[in-house]
Amino acid sequence: MIRLIMWIALIMAIIWFFKRVTKGSAPRAKPAAPEIDAAPMVRCAQCGVHVPRDRALSQGQQWYCTEAHRLQGPAARDR
Secondary structure: OHHHHHHHHHHHHHHHHHHHHHHOOOOOOOOOOOOOOOOOEEEOOOOOOEEEOOOOEEEOOEEEOOHHHHHHOOOOOOO
């Protein structure tokens, strides 16, 4: 009985090895990742942090990350 199990295991191992050798060189295609639409980003006129436009506060042509920065106004830049 053990001889029969050993022969079956040996035959299965040979079949597995043969399939692996013949298929091994074919590259597998990776599934395409779904594209995620990123929200447009704006820069805070006070601190320079980039935030999504739908979460930012605007005043005229300026964008701000928080109400406190909007009240402070744009920062003086040395650029």
